[in-house]
Amino acid sequence: MGSYYNIDAILTDAQKVPCTFTLDLPNLGYLDENAGGDIKAQTSISLPLWLSTLLAVQRIGPSQAPLCTLDLPPSISPRVLNALKADPRTVDLRSLAGNFYEGAARCLELFEEEEVVDVLCETFKKRAAEIADHAHNPRGALGEGADFLRGLDEMERQLFRAAHDSSKAMRLWMGEMKRKS
Template sequence: MSYYDIDSILTDAQKVPCTFELDVPSLGYLDNNPGHTLKSSTRVDLPLWLAEMLAVSGASSKTLVTLDLPPSLAPRVMNALKADPKSVDIRALAQHFYGLGARILELFEEEEVCDVLMESWRVRAAEISDHASNAGQGQRGGGGVGAGDGVEFLRGLDEGERGLFRAQHDSSKAMRVWMGEVKKG
């Protein structure tokens, strides 16, 4: 991604839980204690870009902060995604859910989280493609998702999934127009 990519910037701005490993003078305001020392073992939510910098920097053998997995990638969420990826409102967890997951996986070696995110993207992408291809064509027949379920699913898309929906919808629309011109010609 580009340095100027707004989605990357917004992903890096998402807050992640951190635990301070050292006492830091004059940073008590991060823990609602202005002007005081931020004590070690204090948990604070920091933007990802700052948390990463503090976690990897350290002149001594001890780092300033320890990063924890964000709540949007907690075991409870991973279990829900394993059970049924289409039923999880990913947008409520994080607007840039998959971007956050990719950035966190750069910092942590979590094979299971990686596998769950990849599988949920695959399943959800197929569902997104189905909804985008059939948007505006009325109710689908057969065993498809009802209109209410489809609306709820589409509301729960993160920004990357919304981009996929737009691209699929636009290409399906262009294909219908092209097919109409071929039949006329």
């Protein structure tokens, strides 16, 4: 969980996660635009991450059953994971979730999905190398790399800015060193 004032944490918490309710819940139908007054058991609704997490950890009744169970969000569905395994550079992460990695990390705190963790780690490593290449080679970022850069999630955009700024600072420093010599 991020800082109270961190806009990325707020946006991450607002990402929708599919939940399946395990119990009948009277008078909570307003959570689902299609429901009447009650939510019936086995109803699936996409709720913001912050709310779905709270509901999933709440235990109720003598059986201590959770109010709902969580499913992996569409942004880390098997279809997306297969695309990331094939070539992570071709996937537009921004269209899946603006804060893709933060949302995935928050969801994976709730699930034990080692394969998903491995795929996301490999994805970040491969995409970080590509991001660094584009940050150091502006011609690539303006040409065929433009589509890739448009698909960066927020964390990758920050990485790009940091790599670009450090490359620029290094060129300036090298220029100053040459002048002093």
